Amino acid sequence: MSNAYERAGVNIAAGDEVVQNLKKKMSQQDGHVIGQLGGFAGMYEMDDSQLDTPVLVAGSDGVGTKVLLASAADKVDMIGQDLIAMCVNDLLAQGALPLFFLDYMALAEVKPEQIDVILNRILTVCQDNGIVLLGGETAEMPGVYQPGHFDLAGFAVGLASKRQLLNPANVQAGDILLGLPASGLHSNGFSLVRKILFEDNEFEFSDHVDGINGELIDELLTPTKLYVNLMQPLLQQRLIAGAAHITGGGLLENVPRMLPADLQAEIDTSTWKHQPIFDLLVNKGELSVEDRYETFNMGLGMVLAIHTNQLAEVTSLLGDEEYYQIGQVSKLVGEQQVKLLGENDD
Structure with a gap:
């Protein structure tokens, strides 16, 4: 047989x-x-x-x-x-x-x-x-x-x-939002990546792009970061009110998944390092603010909601780990649960 x-x-x-x-x-x-x-x-x-x-x-x-x-x-x-x-x-x-x-x-x-x-x-x-x-x-x-x-x-x-267990009921108005950096594109939006870079703009795998070390293909294939070892002590000590994995749907669709319906996330996009690969995709793809933040992680792989009285303990446990204080949770105004501050369509 x-x-x-x-x-x-x-x-x-x-x-x-x-x-x-x-x-x-x-x-x-x-x-x-x-x-x-x-x-x-x-x-x-x-x-x-x-x-x-x-x-x-x-x-x-x-x-x-x-x-x-x-x-x-x-x-x-x-x-x-x-x-x-x-x-x-x-x-x-x-x-x-x-x-x-x-x-x-x-x-x-x-x-x-x-x-x-x-x-x-x-x-x-x-x-x-x-x-x-x-x-x-x-x-x-x-x-x-x-x-x-x-x-x-x-x-x-x-x-x-x-x-x-983390659920939206844990998150409160006034909670601080911390962003954990992504290692790159992670594993989302690659149909759009391929269209922008290789169909519309005819890049080659071996191309070198300003601001990106090495060949373009190596940047694109940078593996997704795992947050197990970083988040384990925070979870074990119950120091996280809410968490959002910034995967397909980007910040605009994933952050609301950790929020109650009556709260919103105010996020200042100038508070973290924007990686050159995202600048390349935004410019070559002529992506709107909505397109870029609804498709890519834009440099953040995980967003955490932290009660203000636990912030010092959280940052102490994070130690030398890179993180960004990117905003806060507030009462919902309007219909959109994510408010991006400092972003305008060019």
Whole structure:
């Protein structure tokens, strides 16, 4: 049967090789894990030591069309970090710390070396952030995907005490807004990125752009930042009133998700460093204020709402970590829950 399957374009042996290689690099990561990689499903045992009134928080996401650039440039070594970050940062925004992660990779054909690079990065990032890589799936689907194309999706589960969950009811008028810097574009808006840079303006991957170190493609493929280690002590000490992961929809759509309906966020866009890649996209794409802040993170990966009486403790715990005080929460005036101060269409 395997020979017939191979004639249909599916290489079972290559897929098995990938799994075996990954097994060799995985030790028992966590005492809660039951079984080993390669079973039909991953198992994670809970125990009484894991908080009172525990709540499991789950999320899934993908890397989007950023994978097209990674594939075309043959630079897939960091794309696994994007996958984990997009899932795990969502958990953090709910107040949960990640327990385990599973990946799903679908492609036209198994290329063991390429897959090995991607999965090894996933394993390394999980280990660096105290997350169990519980399992995953690699699906070879010729005919569904064009030759050389692939897609990545992920699924993460986190844990929080019920009383530690972040929800809009926690946020109050007068709360201070802190912005945590993004590492770059992260993994959103890449359909527009590709249109602006490579269709409308005919940039090349190897181009050098003023203000951007290295080749343009390396800037575009800079991996998404994870905020696990930074936010963990703040969540454990209940110092965050609300959090917004600035993903698809930018500041304009994501910040309101952490606010009650009667409050707004006043954000001064001059308070953080605007990275050159965003200036390039805004100028070449002739993007309006709404377009840019509804598509890209514009330099912020996470926004936190902090009660004023806890601000000193928060900033002390952040220490040398880079952050910006970007505004405050106030009573809603009008219909828009995000007020951008200092931004005008050119």
